Amino acid sequence: MTSLPTVLITGASSGIGATYAERFAGRGHDLVLAARDKARLDTLAARLREERGVSVDVLQADLTLPADLAAVETRLRDDARIGILINNAGMGQAGGFVQQSAAGIERLITLNTTALTRLAAAVAPRFVQSRTGAIVNIGSVVGFAPELGMSIYGATKAFVLFLSQGLNLELSPSGVYVQAVLPAATRTEIWERAGVDVNTLTEVMEVGELVDAALVGFDRRELVTIPPLHVAARWDALDGARQGLLxxxxQAHVADRYRPEA
Ligand SMILES: NC(=O)c1ccc[n+]([C@@H]2O[C@H](COP(=O)([O-])OP(=O)(O)OC[C@H]3O[C@@H](n4cnc5c(N)ncnc54)[C@H](OP(=O)(O)O)[C@@H]3O)[C@@H](O)[C@H]2O)c1
Structure with missing residues (x-):
């Protein structure tokens, strides 16, 4: 019998990442859990070892710090048991664009895009070589919605969707599965961390429901999984419109409407 691949999950100390850890442990996968809060990771790891009988390693890492990010990259490169990367760690945006500090912008973009991309890049060559493996990137429906007033956060999530689409085209011919998961408002600590009381939102999905749906998409090998989107044809129409635009x-000449007046 071939053993199940180990799953490395970033942002596994709470919310969506911790729920992925529960679900993959329930499926019998060994885990590597990464986040900053080692005590929380240790508590979750001990419980999953005890209840599920799986092996769980903990990596304390602040993915905005170069040395910590490099350590997780090294683990992904070198540990051939890891066959699934859940690129989940992320943070939200507190306040509008003019309220952002340079350091806050840097941290948000580094965590949500740079770290996610570098971790995918660390593991992809090994996956391509072994012609197997899965990379799951957690985006957000906010990446479709500049109207929501979270311009930097939304831009990072638009990046995650584009990156996932591109990686799918580049890696799937080598047998590597790429999934983008786009939640809408989900009950996790991300809201409180961004200074928003989640109870003031009119509709919120429970995190277990979100992750279970994401795993339905994963098992179907879906490229883009949007659990809160009730009319699937909307996504097909959007992607079709994009291809129509292309x-x-x-490339050779400007459109007539841009020709200077004679
Ligand atoms: N909840 C929603 O409504 C929602 C909607 C759409 C998309 N998402 C996306 O879902 C993903 C997970 O978020 P969540 O909702 O589960 O929020 P969460 O409960 O706040 O979880 C975020 C996770 O990321 C980790 N993290 C934060 N900063 C980090 C850093 N610098 N280095 C390493 N790990 C870090 C946190 O752990 P530590 O503090 O221990 O480091 C935590 O485990 C994010 O990418 C988020 O953008 C969430």
């Missing part, structure tokens, strides 16, 4: 891009 078919009307002609």
């Amino acid at each position: 078919s009307d891009i002609r």
Whole structure:
């Protein structure tokens, strides 16, 4: 019998990441859990070892710090048992664009995009070589919605969707599965961390429901999984419109509407 791949989950100390850990442990996968809060990771790891009988390693890492990020990259490169990466660690945005500090912008973009990309890049060559493996990137429906007033956070999540689509095209011919998961408002600590009382939101999904749906998409090998989107054809229409737009891009000459008046 071939053994199940180990799953490395970033941001596993709470919310969506901790729930992925529960679910993959329930499926019998060994885990590597990464986040900053080692005490929480240790508590979760001990419980999953005890209740599920799986092996769980803990990596304390602040993914915005170069040395910590490099350590997680090294683990992904070198540990051939790891066959699934859940690129989940992320943070929200408190306040509008003019309220952001330079350091806050840097941290948000580094965690939500740079770290996620570097971790995928660390593991992808090994997955390609072994012609197996899965990379799951947690985006957000906010990446579709500049109207929501979270411009930097939304931009990072638009990046996650684009990156996932591109990686799917580049890696799937080598047998590597890439999934983008796009939650909407989900009851986790991300809201409180960004200074928002989650109870003031009109509709919120429970985290177990979100992750179970994401895993339905995972098991189907879906590229883009949007659990709160009730009309699946909306996504197909959006992606079809994008491809239609590309078919009307002609590189040699400008469109007539941009020709200078004679
Ligand atoms: N909840 C929602 O409504 C929602 C909606 C759409 C998308 N998402 C996305 O879902 C993902 C998970 O968020 P969540 O909702 O589960 O929120 P959460 O409960 O706040 O979890 C975030 C996780 O990321 C870790 N983390 C934060 N900063 C980190 C850093 N610098 N280095 C390493 N780990 C760090 C946190 O652990 P430590 O503090 O221990 O480091 C925690 O485990 C994020 O990418 C988020 O953007 C959430």
